[in-house]
Each structure stands twice: as C-alpha cells, then as structure tokens.
Amino acid sequence: MKKHNFSAGPCILPQEVFEKASQAVLDFNDSGLSILEISHRSDAFVSVIEEARSLVLELLGLQNKGYQALFLHGGASMQFLMVAYNLLQKKAAYTNTGTWSSKAIKEAKMFGEVAEVASSKDKNFNYIPKDYQIPEGIDYFHCTSNNTIYGTQMKSFPKTTAPLVCDMSSDILSRTLDFSQFDLIYAGAQKNMGPAGVTVAIVKEDILGKVERQIPSMMDYKVHIDKDSMFNTPSVFAIYTSLLNLRWLKNKGGISGIEAQNDAKAKLLYTEIDRNPLFKGFAEKEDRSTMNPTFNLTEGTDKASFDKLWKEANINGINGHRSVGGYRASMYNALPLESVQTLVDVMQHFEKIS
C-alpha cells in the first residue's frame, strides 16, 4: 500500500511517472536497451533533453523570450556558486529568508561584495521581509521564492532595474507568476521537477558575458548553452524522469491547472491548523507557503500520541526540520488532496481523543 508521502524533498512524484521510469530502466521505448545504458549522444536521448528543455520553458511561458533552459549537475548549492561566477563583478544584493539564502550569500561573498538588503533572521525566518530598498548599481538581486525549512513563500517580487535572480527549488512549477520578471531562475529538481541528481537553470541570455573573470567551463552558463546542455555527460535518468513529470504536468493543465489543486490542499491544511486548538502555524499567515506548511503542537499537547496516530495512518515525512521543530507537511504537485485529507482527519481525531 502506498504511503501518504509529505517528504520535503526528494519527494513524491506522480505514480504514472514512477511506473514509466521503472519500465525505462528495463527497456527504454522498446529499444532493447535500458535508459541507463544508452549514449547521451544517441538520437533517443537528444530528443529527450530537447523536449525537456523546451517543455519547461513552455510551462513557464518563457518560450521565444530570450531564455535558455539548462539541465545541470550539482543541485541548487552549485547554483549559489555559478550565479556569482557568472554575474557578480562588483556588488550584488541578496535577501536572507532562511538557510538556503544564507548559504547562497556565503558562496557569493567569495566573488564580490554582497549587500544583505533584508533578513528575517530576527524571528527565525518565520516571515518574508518587505519594504526594503534595493541599492542602485548592483550586478543582480537574488531572492529565494519559497523557504522549504521555514514554510514561507514570497507572494510578490520586488521591481528592480538589476537582473532578478531567484532560487525556486521548492516551488517552481507550482503556481502561476509572470516568470518573465526573472532573468535567472534555478531549482534543484527534487521537488516539483523530478528526482534528485539534476538542476534546472532558466537563463536569460542577455545577462551573460558581463563579468571580467575567466569562468571554468563547468561553471559557465554560456558553455552549457553553446553545448545544448550537454557539455559533459548529463544526468540521463534524472532528466528523462523530469521529462515524464513535465509531460504529466502539461496534461494536468500546466501550472494554472496544478495551482488550483495546490491552493485547495493548502486551504484544507491551514484551515485545520488554525481551527484545531492543539496546533499552531509557524509562519506568518500572509507569508505561508503553499508547498511546505510548518506547524507545532500547542503547549502541553502530547507529541508521542500524535506521532503514533499519523504513523498508523500511513503518513510519511512530516517531522519538522531541526531548525524549526514540530511538523512540516510538504505538499508538492504530485501529492493528492486525499493525502492532505488523511492528515487533517488524523489531526481532528487527535483533538477528539485528547
């Protein structure tokens, strides 16, 4: 029996994606070969990566607007470094909204001056700073759209004349936005994109080529663009599985189709968190993430009893991150509403028996 998987990432993907990916490991498209043993230069795989690159731009509404989609190695942590390598000549501005922002800032500081223009560290990152000033004359502005650990999410993005760079690892493809406001979007795949082991970077080409330093080949977006995202052997299986997931999303009506379901899931769980006297939300209400609701037990509530109940209900992965404690119920695109209902039922049952 499948579990209700609220894991923060790597996370649930659609069951049909698991089935097709599993089949491809045995025999890819009736080729007599496993997806794991085909050449990345074969026509079969070139068509996979080209479709994936094109489809992610299509889903984001960014086709024919000067953007290139790349499937790279290394996770968002590598992007912290690549962003600075490619764009940071003198000074960049960052907001600090959690662990991942802090890490991005740390890496960027090796390449130039970093102005931390806003931070929510004063309240353990439980809100999104607003009303900050972005200085003039910066090379780019960097923000994190969704903070997986703390369960906060930027609902709007500041206007700036500098290139806008956004780490969307944990909410890419989950909600409609005007994505053309961004000049560089990156995301570790292992939430709404696909399995761990590949990272997508959506780069507006005209922001490149403006730093003076020599950039190592693997760090250089231009090198990857010129080689059609195959400068070196790509993560074949992770990219194929991402393509299966992107096709699934397109069949669901694309981002606007899934957004309606994500909103319904978020409403269901947050309503219960606010109603049920045994629970309290962690993040400020206006900044709540639709992807990663975080919540704690109220004082004096019996943690062991609640933990026993959700485990018996076949729920997986709702322990909170050590930085926050309590619980985090990650609800990525592929998590069915039924799983959220199961969690809410457990919370209500827990209230009754407490």
Added chain:
Amino acid sequence: MKKHNFSAGPCILPQEVFEKASQAVLDFNDSGLSILEISHRSDAFVSVIEEARSLVLELLGLQNKGYQALFLHGGASMQFLMVAYNLLQKKAAYTNTGTWSSKAIKEAKMFGEVAEVASSKDKNFNYIPKDYQIPEGIDYFHCTSNNTIYGTQMKSFPKTTAPLVCDMSSDILSRTLDFSQFDLIYAGAQKNMGPAGVTVAIVKEDILGKVERQIPSMMDYKVHIDKDSMFNTPSVFAIYTSLLNLRWLKNKGGISGIEAQNDAKAKLLYTEIDRNPLFKGFAEKEDRSTMNPTFNLTEGTDKASFDKLWKEANINGINGHRSVGGYRASMYNALPLESVQTLVDVMQHFEKIS
C-alpha cells in the same frame, strides 16, 4: 531481445542491476515508497550511501588507509576543476594522453602553472608516453589511466614524490592495481560504476588543506568529507544503482574476478583484429586498452557492408568517436564474453563474404 551493447558510456550494466533498480523505482525495499521519493536523510538512504562508500574502498583495497570515498555531482569534468581548486597552489604536472587529459589541463591552468610533461598528441593519441621526467616541487602529478576515445591504457604509473592524481573514469574497477600508489582517484560513474549522474572521488585525506585560496563549499573535498558525502542532496538513484553494481562486482569475485573476464574479452577481440586482414588496430599494441578497443577497416574495405552485418547481429554502439573514426567496441565489466564473440563472428563472416 537484449542488444549486444558496446556503448562507450553511459554503458551496459548487469541485467540484475537493471532489474533491481527498476523495482526500486516502484517500491524501495518494500517500504511502500519509490527510491525517487525517499528523503536522502532517511535511515534507508544513509545506509545505502554508507555501504556504497565503504564497498568501493573495499573493492579497491583502500579501507583503513586514510582514504575517503565521495559520491559527488558533476562528472569527471567537475573533477578537472575540483582537483585544481583543492591541490594546485603553484605548479602541477600533467600528461596529455587525449581529449579528457587536454580538458583537465585547460581547467587547471586557471588556478596555477601546469607543466605538460608528456603528450601523445603527435600521433593522434594512439600511444601512452613513457620515459618522461616529472619535475620536483610540484603540487601534484595528474594522469588519465584509460583514454576512452583513443583506446589506450596506462599499464603502469610513474613513481613520484608528489601526490598522484588519476582520472580513472573509463577503467576503474576493471583491473587489479596497487591503488594505494594514488592519492586521488576520480571517475564519472557511467562506465564500470553505475549510471550517469554521479562521480566517485577517492581522496587521501592528508593531501588536503595545503592551498591558500578560499574554496567554494561545493568544490571543497574537505566539506564533502565532513558531511559524509551529503553536503547537499546527492544523486540518490544513481548512487543506489551504483551500490547494486558494486555488490554485483563483489559477488563476481571483486576486481580480480572481473579482470580475468575482461582480459579474456580483450584477447578475443584483439586477436581477431590482428588476424583479420580487413581490420587494423588503432592504438599501439603495448598500450591497448582492455576497455575500449579501437580499430579501423583496412584500405578499400566496404564499410557499408560491415555496418549492415553488425547491425543485423543486434550489436549497438561500435561506431568510433569522430576524433578517431572507424570503430570502438567498449567492453566494460558487465559486457558478456558472448557479446564479444558475436562481434568476432561478424568480423569473420565479413571476411568470408568480402
């Protein structure tokens, strides 16, 4: 019907590895979860990566000798960069034995002086240079043990007081060597280790910490060692599949067990290349790779007829790299002797009908 897959990489893995990996995509160890949706911090995955790290050291005979095994992102191309970031303070020495050596040299030059102490470029890399001098006072010496494109392989390694760094991407785990002569071994997984999307680095810890530059976190071997190879989300599926492959190799008698089979396969094919008047080998005999035999048709031989024959025999992936032309029959650990016999049969049949 399965093909005889001579692909240069990504390449054939054992059929039982494909079957177990495929099953894990549906349900990992009867957990009710796919290997693609489990947390990399879960006990289940931590035990996978720990076993993989330990088993690769065991197979190489490097346990308890000061080495750490890391499963990293980015392929050997990222290692070209990481090696220099971590070890190149002033000057390093490299041999240039092909495309990948050349790329390694190019990246290293951004970090310090690189002495190219030997090169086989004068003969399109069809041999391994010998009798060269390694200068004193270098930070490390770098070589490529097997040249996938040209089909040459180092049979022995120079003695040097400097740390010995080796790119073993295409022949790691294929032959017995005294691996303790190396201080850093790296290999893109997609040959004898596992699927594309992960890279193994075997690092002798005492060579680290000797450069003065600040090293970005993702580039720093020490950071990855301190985080047990999980500084960021690792390539979960590629590492699990690598573990399945390492277990298969151990059951085959380890490296010495597979080496006997690899030698038998190489002897079978090279004997036919030398005997059959329609073919000639590309690499110098004494430097021939057991992994990637390269060969051409002799003058006036009908290429179209030969190509038709091997395709009809269900053979895949023997077209040579564009740098060499002709043919390359990659014979990694998992390729059965039967596949090599099929190719030899085709070559002999081709001779008869020509």
